[in-house]
Amino acid sequence: MTPREVSADLSAERLRAWWAHRQGLDGALAGGSAERVLVRAGWARSVGGSGPYLGLFARAGLDREAVDAAVARLDVHELPSARGCTYVLPRADFALGLTVGAGAPAGELAAAEKHLGVTDAEIAALSAAVVEALAGSERPLDPAAIRAAVGDAARSLGDAGKKRGLSTTLPLALGLLQARGLIRRVPVNGRLDQQRYAYVRWEPAPLGTTVLTDQQARQDLARRYFDWAAPASLAHFRWLSGFTAASARAAVEPIGLLPVAGTDLLMPPGLADAFTGYRRPAEPAYALLAGIDGLHLLHRDLSRLIDPADAGRPVPGAKAGRVLGGETDSPCHLVVDRGRIVGFWEYDTEQQEIVRQLFVPQDAALKHAIARTEAFVRDQLGDARGFSLDSPKSRAPKIAAMRAG
Structure with missing residues (x-):
């Protein structure tokens, strides 16, 4: 090991737990605001589904009213940003998101x-x-x-x-x-999970008189990304950012990222000691997340969250031969424990209940997490769509397969 390397236990269990910890899925963000969660855990991908609500509920216990109020106050906002895709961003990142998405x-x-x-x-x-x-x-x-x-x-x-x-x-x-930050799109009913929008002038404009150069914006995004997602590789960062290889390398160079010994993963110097000293909790920490939650999507490397024993599990409702270990993205919403995917779930609107397929025994803590999320979806969201075109009809085969075991 050289002085410029990070050496630590790199077992899959510990890495998953660390990523979940950095994502605030261990209770560290409980009671926090939507803005605080997004600053710490990263931007929440929004595609007209329930992902932002589910992610903020899992991390901070925020109900829909609190999230909608944060949107109305412009504490957080849905903007086209990285790769031109829409994310829910905290106020501090509005200008950055617009610049990297321009x-x-x-x-x-x-x-x-x-x-x-x-x-x-x-x-x-x-x-x-x-x-x-x-x-x-x-x-x-x-x-x-x-x-x-x-x-x-x-x-x-x-x-x-x-x-x-x-x-x-x-x-x-x-x-x-x-x-350019001159107008902004607002949901007509104030909700993030329905794609009906109107437009207003944005005053004061978020870009103001301060103009980020492309290079400054790339560097700022790199700093945020590795704070949210490290240890991560340059390829992981390129997926999130959409940058070319040359632009990505130039963006990370000023950060002085440290290599994680024996891997292609990189770590900010400011997190190295915490990462080295981190201990995986002995007790489970269950969370029910959208399939596009940042725990997965910041890296878009699903296999790192899958235990080898689960890689061969069939994808619910899919053609024969499709298995979890062969998927790029999750085919369903996720049940996770300390970063490991331990089950699938979907919401049945007719029965008003969560239907799940679990990979682990359902203990009291997992039963509580499921019941808590089920009440949130039923009473506040009405459904848990994965994306804008998701519907009770389209997910029916998955639900039937989960019920059949």
């Missing part, structure tokens, strides 16, 4: 210019019309209302546009204005 709408505009005859000038004029319409409105405007307000400034892109998933020029302007 390439996606810019790329969409470039493609529309190349293939659909769109021009910078018309999108600039449309953007100005959108801002003017929102400034003159006393309420948020949905896309249909914005289209009516801007009139001919937005135009149809015809059949060619429809083939590319872009029927008018309006989404291009909305995407660019969001990335």
Whole structure:
């Protein structure tokens, strides 16, 4: 070992427990605010499902009303950010998220210019019309209302546009204005798990007068990422960020990450002593999470959370031959214990209950965790959709397979 290496027990059980600890799944964040959880555990992926609610409930015990209130206060907000994907971010990271996500709408505009005859000038004029319409409105405007307000400034892109998933020029302007922090998207009913949105002016604009360069933003994201997810590899960081190999290496270089001996994993110097001295708790710490929870998705390396004895378990409701160990992402919501996946679960809206397939005996603590989450979903969410197109009908085969054992 050299002085610049981190040496520690790297057993799978200990690593999983450490990642769960850094994610606040051991009770460390109980009672914390939504903002505090997202600063510590990382941005919560949002795809029109219940993932953000489930993650905040599992870590801090936050009910839906508390999370919705945090959204309304702009303590946290759903924004297009890393890779252009939507995440729920804490206030301190709004500018960073917008900056690292700005390439996606810019790329969409470039493609529309190349293939659909769109021009910078018309999108600039449309953007100005959108801002003017929102400034003159006393309420948020949905896309249909914005289209009516801007009139001919937005135009149809015809059949060619429809083939590319872009029927008018309006989404291009909305995407660019969001990335610049001039407007923001708000859920029409205040909820994060339903994809119906309207738009308002964002005042004061989160980017303000401070402009992050691309390199500064990449470095800031790298610092946050390795605080949330270490030990992690450069490949793990590239998955989250979407950066090229060269950009990722340049982003992490100023941090002075330490190699974890014998692996490709990296650790911030400030966490090295805590990691080396960490001891896996003897008692279970169960949590019911969405399949896209950050415990998995920050690395997108599902196998690290799977015990070898469980790798051959069949995927519920899938074609014969699909097994858990062969999956890139979780096929169901997850039951975890100190970072290890110990079961699947889904919510049955007809019976208003959680249906599960457990890999371990159900002791009193696990029974309590399931009952607590079931009450939360039933009484506050109404359902636990994994993503926007998830439905009771689409998940019925999984539920039937779990019931059949």
